[in-house]
Amino acid sequence: MSELVLQSLYAGLLAGGYYALIALGLTLIFGTMKVINLAHGEMVLLAAYIAYTAESVYGINPVLAIPLAVAAVVLTSVMVYGLVSRIRQDRELNSLILTFGIGIVLTNFVLMVWSADIRSTNVPWFNEPVVIGEAFYSTSAQVLFFLAGLGLTAALWWWLGRSWYGRALRAVASNRNAAMLMGVNPRTTEVISFVIAGLLAGIAGVALYTVAVIHPDLGHNLTIKAFVITVLAGLGSIPGVLVGAMLIGVAEYMTITLASSALQELTGMVMFLLVLFIRPSGLFGSRGRVG
Amino acid sequence: MTFRSRSLACTAAAALALLLSAGPGSATDFAIGSQIAMSGALARVGMATNEGVTVAVEMFNRAHQGRHSVKLTSIDDESNPAKAVSAIERMAPDVQAFSGGYGSNIIGPASETAERAGKVYMTSGGVASELVKRGLTNFFRINNGEGYSRALVGLFGDLDIKSVAILHSTKDATQEVAHQVEDGLVGRGVKVSTHAFDPAISDFKPVLHKVKVLDEPDAIVMIGYENDYVGILRAARVMQPKVKLISGVWSLATGKMANDFPELMQNVVGTSTLPYPVAFTDPEAQEFAKVYKELYKKAPDYLGVFGYVQTKLLLDAMLRADEAGTLKQPGGIAAELRRTATETLIGPVRFDERGDNPEFTHRMGQHQGKQVVLVWPEKAATGPVKFPATPW
Numbered sequence: 001m002s003e004l005v006l007q008s009l010y011a012g013l014l015a016g017g018y019y020a021l022i023a024l025g026l027t028l029i030f031g032t033m034k035v036i037n038l039a040h041g042e043m044v045l046l047a048a049y050i051a052y053t054a055e056s057v058y059g060i061n062p063v064l065a066i067p068l069a070v071a072a073v074v075l076t077s078v079m080v081y082g083l084v085s086r087i088r089q090d091r092e093l094n095s096l097i098l099t100f101g102i103g104i105v106l107t108n109f110v111l112m113v114w115s116a117d118i119r120s121t122n123v124p125w126f127n128e129p130v131v132i133g134e135a136f137y138s139t140s141a142q143v144l145f146f147l148a149g150l151g152l153t154a155a156l157w158w159w160l161g162r163s164w165y166g167r168a169l170r171a172v173a174s175n176r177n178a179a180m181l182m183g184v185n186p187r188t189t190e191v192i193s194f195v196i197a198g199l200l201a202g203i204a205g206v207a208l209y210t211v212a213v214i215h216p217d218l219g220h221n222l223t224i225k226a227f228v229i230t231v232l233a234g235l236g237s238i239p240g241v242l243v244g245a246m247l248i249g250v251a252e253y254m255t256i257t258l259a260s261s262a263l264q265e266l267t268g269m270v271m272f273l274l275v276l277f278i279r280p281s282g283l284f285g286s287r288g289r290v291g
Numbered sequence: 292m293t294f295r296s297r298s299l300a301c302t303a304a305a306a307l308a309l310l311l312s313a314g315p316g317s318a319t320d321f322a323i324g325s326q327i328a329m330s331g332a333l334a335r336v337g338m339a340t341n342e343g344v345t346v347a348v349e350m351f352n353r354a355h356q357g358r359h360s361v362k363l364t365s366i367d368d369e370s371n372p373a374k375a376v377s378a379i380e381r382m383a384p385d386v387q388a389f390s391g392g393y394g395s396n397i398i399g400p401a402s403e404t405a406e407r408a409g410k411v412y413m414t415s416g417g418v419a420s421e422l423v424k425r426g427l428t429n430f431f432r433i434n435n436g437e438g439y440s441r442a443l444v445g446l447f448g449d450l451d452i453k454s455v456a457i458l459h460s461t462k463d464a465t466q467e468v469a470h471q472v473e474d475g476l477v478g479r480g481v482k483v484s485t486h487a488f489d490p491a492i493s494d495f496k497p498v499l500h501k502v503k504v505l506d507e508p509d510a511i512v513m514i515g516y517e518n519d520y521v522g523i524l525r526a527a528r529v530m531q532p533k534v535k536l537i538s539g540v541w542s543l544a545t546g547k548m549a550n551d552f553p554e555l556m557q558n559v560v561g562t563s564t565l566p567y568p569v570a571f572t573d574p575e576a577q578e579f580a581k582v583y584k585e586l587y588k589k590a591p592d593y594l595g596v597f598g599y600v601q602t603k604l605l606l607d608a609m610l611r612a613d614e615a616g617t618l619k620q621p622g623g624i625a626a627e628l629r630r631t632a633t634e635t636l637i638g639p640v641r642f643d644e645r646g647d648n649p650e651f652t653h654r655m656g657q658h659q660g661k662q663v664v665l666v667w668p669e670k671a672a673t674g675p676v677k678f679p680a681t682p683w
Contacts, residue, residue: 004501004505015494111330115338116335117335117551120552122552137496137529138496139525213517213521213522216334217370221491256497261495261497261498262487262488264491264492
């Protein structure tokens, strides 16, 4: 039994890194603009389908297709910002409806362009077993994108805390008018946050394509997963995303091992509700905090 | 003959023609509706089934050109039961029957709505046994869960498999088929362990790890959908449990899976109506494949075959009802369907009093190289089964 538990811990941590990758973009926009981008999962999915096209039509390795996927998703993300920024009243609430609608449009766009068939990479390397000490099993893609998740979380944390634009972003999130008085252009910083979120979603999409199986209906599930992690982490807390994602990953995998795989998704939701009940601001959240 | 008498004669002839055309056996414009998932979670299977429905209509129109025609109205139910009910309500006034639907949870309310409208609802997309226990007089289906479990249990019996781990999705239909397979295997003295999984799960390694360490079965049975199969097989390649065979049910032993995931599918067994590459021998099947290719530029898959068969049987019954003058009478089409007893592309079909097809037993196919070889039952087999054999 200990063999199963150890493997669950390992697999849960790996899954956490990959979940964090999916959630980072949503967290960034939620933290800086208080906008919950309900089309985030669909943007991740769009990147996944671009990686699929690159592989199946042009024979390009999905990892090498990252620039293409990122470019497409960044463009989409900026267009989403263009629409969100036109909201004049109750932006937090109305943006929910707007981005939900954009998500539906993107899902149907994917359906029309790529059909409803399931897709996943056929590059053997991504699904090669990585076995450590005959006890820890994973695939190459899982290890690669776990490391990518860790690296991008650290990079985003550093960028928000150390770079001028990162600080400007936090200033706008904290007090938009005060930031303007200090010479920060809020629109530029908001566009930048959507660009970074698009970049992260693009990489997450390629990870998704190599780690799992994609189909047009998947975007909604990804958004929910990212949203649960974001709330669990606390408003805009970047390290919190990583910790929250790993907690969810480990809890899900332990549930499979110790109880039933049928309860895996339920575990994440129970954790989400518990954290909301005990710490409404999230595990690492404090009012207005970013980064 | 004067102008007046010529006019009278022409009028009489026109009236006679009108009278004749209104009688039984004359040209009739049939109308059927298809409520089916073309978006949402069931879009892939819904669209593939709808292709078969469309081909059946096209073939009917070609065969009865100048005499009868069928108008097909299709509405996307978005994989949503409420939208399916709405689609049936919208189409009911303008159609004589329905052919479509995918997913037992969607077909259930949709067929009840059709029943209230007094219209026949014919499907192949719902295998849950509850569907035929509701006492509906206008509900018909050509396949059922028992047909899938009979095939799996039959093959495992022939291979003398002693222990099985069943991995099944928690959706209604998959859960029910899993229970039927479990009952069938336990009844034959096979040791069975089951692992239900959430439809949203994508990494099956922890489940396979439990199978490998705790269950140690001879064979694994997957009862889910395409994305589940790919996830389970990938996990199995990593965990490499010591099994002799990996098998499953629908959407597994198909040309699509053979083409899209050739490495992963090697030696995997699943229910299959057709070998791949598709080889049709009888003239009707060849015509079906020809029209399918004309319309969709590809070879038919098993969902298309099911969609075709259900619609063809419905249209044949409507034609017979029309000839008998009962097409527009309540229960006219249903009565003709109950008289159906025929050989089809999926095997024999007849309908019992509940609208179910008790004759339905699936065939089993195995991925061998880039082909799907029918391996069970013996009379339908196109090659021998490779056993023991795993994808790795």
